[in-house]
Amino acid sequence: MGRIDTLLAAMTLEEKIGQLTMVASFRAVTGPGAPRDAAEGVRSGRIGALLNLWGADETHAVQRLAVDESRLGIPLLLGLDVVHGHRTIFPVPLAEACLFDPALWEKTARAAAEEAAMDGVALTFAPMLDVARDPRWGRIVEGPGEDPWVASQFAAAKTRGFQGHDLSAADSLAATAKHLGAYGAVTAGREYASADVSERTLHEIYLPPFAAAVAAGTAAIMPAFNDIAGAPTTANAALLQGWLRGHLGFRGVLISDYNAVAELIDHGVAGDTAEAAALALKAGVDIDMMGDAYAKGLPEALRRGLVGMAEIDASVRRVLELKERLGLFDDPYRRGASGARATAGGAADRRGLARDVARRAIVLLTCARDALPLSPDIRRLALIGPLAAARQEMLGPWASAGRGEEAASILQGLTAALPDCRIDHAAGVDIAGDDTRGVSAALDLCRDAEAVVLCLGEAASMSGEAASRADLGLPGAQRALAEAVLDLGKPVVALLCSGRPLALPWLFERADAVLAAWFLGGEAGNAVADVLTGKFNPTGKLPVTWPRHVGQAPIFYAQRPSGRPTKVGDRYTSSYLDLSAAPQFPFGHGLSFSRFALHDLRRDPSRVKAGQAVTISVSVANEGGVDGEATLFLFVRDLVASVARPVMELKGVRKIVLTAGAREQATWRLPVETLAFIGRGFDPVLEPGVFEVHVGLSADPIECLTDVVELLR
Numbered sequence: 001m002g003r004i005d006t007l008l009a010a011m012t013l014e015e016k017i018g019q020l021t022m023v024a025s026f027r028a029v030t031g032p033g034a035p036r037d038a039a040e041g042v043r044s045g046r047i048g049a050l051l052n053l054w055g056a057d058e059t060h061a062v063q064r065l066a067v068d069e070s071r072l073g074i075p076l077l078l079g080l081d082v083v084h085g086h087r088t089i090f091p092v093p094l095a096e097a098c099l100f101d102p103a104l105w106e107k108t109a110r111a112a113a114e115e116a117a118m119d120g121v122a123l124t125f126a127p128m129l130d131v132a133r134d135p136r137w138g139r140i141v142e143g144p145g146e147d148p149w150v151a152s153q154f155a156a157a158k159t160r161g162f163q164g165h166d167l168s169a170a171d172s173l174a175a176t177a178k179h180l181g182a183y184g185a186v187t188a189g190r191e192y193a194s195a196d197v198s199e200r201t202l203h204e205i206y207l208p209p210f211a212a213a214v215a216a217g218t219a220a221i222m223p224a225f226n227d228i229a230g231a232p233t234t235a236n237a238a239l240l241q242g243w244l245r246g247h248l249g250f251r252g253v254l255i256s257d258y259n260a261v262a263e264l265i266d267h268g269v270a271g272d273t274a275e276a277a278a279l280a281l282k283a284g285v286d287i288d289m290m291g292d293a294y295a296k297g298l299p300e301a302l303r304r305g306l307v308g309m310a311e312i313d314a315s316v317r318r319v320l321e322l323k324e325r326l327g328l329f330d331d332p333y334r335r336g337a338s339g340a341r342a343t344a345g346g347a348a349d350r351r352g353l354a355r356d357v358a359r360r361a362i363v364l365l366t367c368a369r370d371a372l373p374l375s376p377d378i379r380r381l382a383l384i385g386p387l388a389a390a391r392q393e394m395l396g397p398w399a400s401a402g403r404g405e406e407a408a409s410i411l412q413g414l415t416a417a418l419p420d421c422r423i424d425h426a427a428g429v430d431i432a433g434d435d436t437r438g439v440s441a442a443l444d445l446c447r448d449a450e451a452v453v454l455c456l457g458e459a460a461s462m463s464g465e466a467a468s469r470a471d472l473g474l475p476g477a478q479r480a481l482a483e484a485v486l487d488l489g490k491p492v493v494a495l496l497c498s499g500r501p502l503a504l505p506w507l508f509e510r511a512d513a514v515l516a517a518w519f520l521g522g523e524a525g526n527a528v529a530d531v532l533t534g535k536f537n538p539t540g541k542l543p544v545t546w547p548r549h550v551g552q553a554p555i556f557y558a559q560r561p562s563g564r565p566t567k568v569g570d571r572y573t574s575s576y577l578d579l580s581a582a583p584q585f586p587f588g589h590g591l592s593f594s595r596f597a598l599h600d601l602r603r604d605p606s607r608v609k610a611g612q613a614v615t616i617s618v619s620v621a622n623e624g625g626v627d628g629e630a631t632l633f634l635f636v637r638d639l640v641a642s643v644a645r646p647v648m649e650l651k652g653v654r655k656i657v658l659t660a661g662a663r664e665q666a667t668w669r670l671p672v673e674t675l676a677f678i679g680r681g682f683d684p685v686l687e688p689g690v691f692e693v694h695v696g697l698s699a700d701p702i703e704c705l706t707d708v709v710e711l712l713r
């Protein structure tokens with residue numbers, strides 16, 4: 001008998017359920033319910049997994065209890081939310097998505113895995129892959145934005161990065177793709193609310209990133225808190241057993257979200273803990289995180305015949321297999337061993353990577369001529385706003401082991417970058433609250449300055465889990481501060497630090513330049529300085545459509561065609577009476593100090609058959625005066641299909657570095673099969689007909705070059 005069979009044969013019911021139980025330790029609080037002293041549970045075999053603990057000494061100490069003092073010596077699984085870095089904090093995922101660069105996405109995940117593994121962690125609750133189209137939802141910050149194609153690339157890159165080549169290596173983490181089940185579609189962007197999406201939308205928009213994570217070998221998956229049309233995902237057997245395990249062949253571990261098994265009672269689908277436990281287990285959820293529902297409910301569920309021992313055994317086997325794949329049986333102390341520390345690369349390299357990724361994540365939203373870069377001759381700058389000197393906030397809502405005191409504030413970054421410039425700083429107002437007493441002192445500083453940099457936005461805690469907002473404006477008295485500064489008539493560059501797009505049409509109208517600076521991580525201030533001084537020419541592009549008003553949410557580019565498409569001035573078309581239907585900025589938007597132009601869109605051949613591929617090419621020229629990087633988006637539209645297809649669907653992205661005055665060709669090879677879609681019977685179908693091909697620097701259809709390709713029968 002192999003190791004796992006031997007263990008299974010030796011385990012009591014309590015020990016089996018212990019392997020399916022994960023409880024929160026004390027180093028971080030990521031949900032309701034008190035962290036536990038898990039020692040007794042670990043020794044007795046009633047706890048097989050912990051979350052929210054890190055540190056080589058801390059993790060090894062508790063591992064020792066499992067290995068040396070529990071009856072069967074089964075090592076613990078130690079999980080943590082290593083979402084965008086561990087000790088070195090990279091930009092929040094929404095910001096990282098602005099890179100449109102799978103190689104860098106993978107690199108930051110690799111660096112995070114190395115650091116977390118050095119701290120004894122074996123599994124991360126990441127990547128977060130929820131397609132999000134509603135900026136009211138706070139968790140839009142944690143994922144790759146609105147597009148399923150981008151999210152799928154992100155899924156694969158992150159999974160590869162976290163897991164490395166060998167899951168058992170001392171520097172690898174098991175990835176947990178989360179949160180399966182249209183969490184991004186919660187009603188009105190309100191956290192933990194119900195999602196009511198069609199089967200089609202579920203399969204076309206929300207599930208593809210998870211299929212990509214499975215294809216990339218993700219070790220674990222977490223179902224979302226929400227229900228879809230009355231079926232809480234934690235108990236959704238059709239989704240978890242049917243689609244995920246059955247259709248996709250996922251063999252890994254399903255870990256519930258925090259207390260989600262017990263919450264099946266609150267969802268109204270389970271009458272008591274035994275029923276909740278049985279529903280989740282039968283749906284395929286292996287580990288109950290912080291719910292105690294398996295511990296309390298499974299023995300009773302077994303007695304009532306709601307579950308069988310074979311189902312419990314199947315889950316225990318999957319958990320033990322994961323522990324085996326992670327190398328925990330062979331050496332439970334491999335992660336966090338001093339050797340692991342020595343071999344994992346230098347912290348300086350990781351900070352360098354963090355700075356590069358952070359500056360690439362900055363999106364130049366607007367820029368009047370000459371507003372940026374700042375003149376090298378500038379001698380007096382006013383740095384105003386509540387985020388100018390903030391450090392902890394730069395780390396964003398999931399800071400893992402990151403330390404605010406080690407983060408570079410914008411003030412520090414600019415001070416270091418502009419040694420000959422006097423920088424006067426005042427917050428003016430707090431991030432939230434209505435105290436405006438600091439405004440007049442801030443205005444005094446601006447009066448003497450050649451230019452003003454306004455650092456506005458949200459606190460890190462205003463996005464992320466349990467952080468939905470009904471208003472997409474600036475919190476507190478920040479607008480009053482900003483308008484008072486703008487009224488002075490000085491050149492004003494505004495930086496928006498936030499976990500979501502903010503609807504601030506007045507600011508985009510009035511400021512000379514506005515940049516989305518998200519939460520850029522530990523190197524935030526240096527990255528901002530690199531862009532403002534022109535040391536780095538901005539390349540970030542929006543992975544979400546940016547609304548001009550909260551009333552436009554949910555908002556995304558890949559809309560289905562209307563029978564009455566928007567036509568300004570024509571009442572009986574799809575529009576608002578009191579607001580333009582157009583976004584503030586389209587998906588993919590992001591300016592550069594260079595000026596790029598596209599010419600000569602070609603497709604070859606123009607008529608194709610199944611099994612063939614079409615080559616799309618376009619010429620891109622840097623018509624500006626500085627070297628830069630262009631990002632090109634390839635969209636298609638299936639003009640006539642048995643199910644109406646979106647007006648634009650992303651099929652490819654190219655990034656091209658161009659010196660000033662240079663011109664190059666970008667090409668894509670598009671296999672015809674990528675034109676397939678989910679047909680009426682929910683199987684992929686490839687229908688002959690005419691497809692529009694659009695190539696542009698964003699999803700603004702007016703700016704795209706367009707041609708057609710015909711798919712022959």
Ligand code: NOJ
Nearest residue numbers: 030031081125257258465
């Ligand atoms: C709840 C969150 O929804 C999930 O993303 C996270 O991984 C767990 N808490 C653990 O912290």
